Amino acid sequence: MAKEEDDDNLPDKDAAKEFYARYEPKEIIGRGISSTVRRCIEKETGREYAAKIIDLSQESQDGVDTHTMRDATRQEIHILRMVAGHPYIIELQDVFESETFIFLVFELCKNGELFDYLTSVVTLSEKKTRYIMRQVLEGVRHVHSKCIVHRDLKPENILLDDQLNVKITDFGFAKVLKDGEKLFELCGTPGYLAPETLKANMFDDAPGYGKEVDIWACGVIMFTLLVGCPPFWHRKQMVMLRNIMEGKYSFTSPEWADISDDPKDLIRRLLVVEPSERLDIIQALNHPFFNTMAIKSSGFNARAKLRVALACVRAAVRLRRLPHTAARALPLADALRDPYTMRMLRKVIDGCAFRVYGHWVKKGEGQNRAALFENTPKTELKSLYVSNLSR
Known part of the structure; x- marks a missing residue:
């Protein structure tokens, strides 16, 4: 591997000899507070992966001690193994743990974050949003089937593979729920927090929250994909949090004039303040927005194909004779x-x-x-x- 200026951040060979025996690390493709993500090559097969290298050698910048970080990483590994094998969830390939470093080897998603994809295209069409959101909801359904709540769903934590298929990632805040268990910790990303998460942190008599918070986050993601901005954004964070708790958002901006009723209706049913009245994951997937007509094939019919081809030619000729609307x-x-x-x-x-x-x-x-x-x-x-x- 060519020497580069970032290589001084790599762990020493003795501490990571097992990892280095199997993988060859390449360029850095991402950074965290106490971790680095590198593209790597499996020496035996030549396959590409993404290696997340977590540095446990010193206290992280946000004050989390080494012991807490190690326990949190082990918990994330446990959850990743519980949800493994689903096409829309990131696959954990290998784990190597030493005294000072933990190496997590994941499948490589070359198209990066859904957030970056949205940045490049500004907004997604209804068709593309349907494609993405169906996969996100299918992935969440699998997570919930294991009695796990993700708690930090957002475009930055959704990766896209070579075919732009979804891979849900970053299970650092995920939690395994016992029967009837409710959570009270405030964790996640402000714009995607559900009202019940905020209430659990603000009020002593709050009932807590469960898997429904992921459904709310899916509503926020869908809103953002369609128009390129989140539903509850405000310059002042306290106003934004109040809008979340009240479920205060609108479809009045000009972008929504071009969007049909079905996606709006689904968003309304996902962004419901009362968790018990919010759609569950199965109801969301059965919403009319995801119902597409299946065309049944009755075999090849040459006469019918010829009729369609002739109709297309006639239509093309007529369209050429029309005044070009772009000239207006x-x-x-x-x-x-x-x-x-x-x-x-x-x-x-x-x-x-x-x-x-x-x-x-x-x-x-x-x-x-x-x-x-x-x-x-x-x-x-x-x-x-x-x-x-x-x-």
Whole structure:
């Protein structure tokens, strides 16, 4: 392996000789507070994997001691083995543990996080959202069937493989539930927390929470995939948390005008404040949004195929004779007054915003793209719109 400046972060050969005997680590593909993720090659087969190297040699930056970190990692390994074998859950290939390091070898998902994919495409179509969310819910159903709650479902913890299939990952907050057990710890990511999680932390008489919190998180994810921004975002975190506890969100932004009723209805039934009234995982998968017509094949029919081909040719000829809609000019006054309400411009604006601001969630709430259009455009921005429209 070529020497690189990051190699001084690798553990010594003596402590990791078993790992190094089987795998050859390559470039860094991710970092955590006390861990590094590297692409690696299995020497015997040549297959690629992702190795998460957890450093236990010193206290982590967030104050977690080595003993606690080791126990938490062992608990995550136990849960990963419980949910192993499902196509939409990350597969743990190998584990190596030494005094100072733990090596977790996972299948490699070359398309990275769902979050990064969303960043690149801005929003997902209903068809693509259906494809992604069906797999997420199927994965969650398997997790719940093992009496496990994930507690940190979000686009950053959903990976995509070579065929853009979902792989749910990061079970660091996951918990095995006993019959009737309720949880009270506050853990997860603020924008994806369910109301009952917040109440369990705020009120002494709160009943706690269970697997329903994952259903709520799926609703937040689905909302975000369709329009590119989360449902409960606000500059002030306390306002955001209040909106979550009240289930206060809306479909009034311009993006929702292009989206049909079925996905909106499913989101409404997932983002229900009262957990007992929220859809369960089976009901969610049986929602009309996921029901697609299956076309039955009755064998090859040459005459029918020819009729379809001729109809397609006639339709193509007629379409060529129609005036081209792209030649129509956009009303300049409307574009200057409120460009974001115009479907033709909205994708362009969103795409530019993502390229300028990058990973808006990871850079903090100040970078959230939902805030980009709350202020009236200044003269310079209006000039930019005019120059772009005139091209």
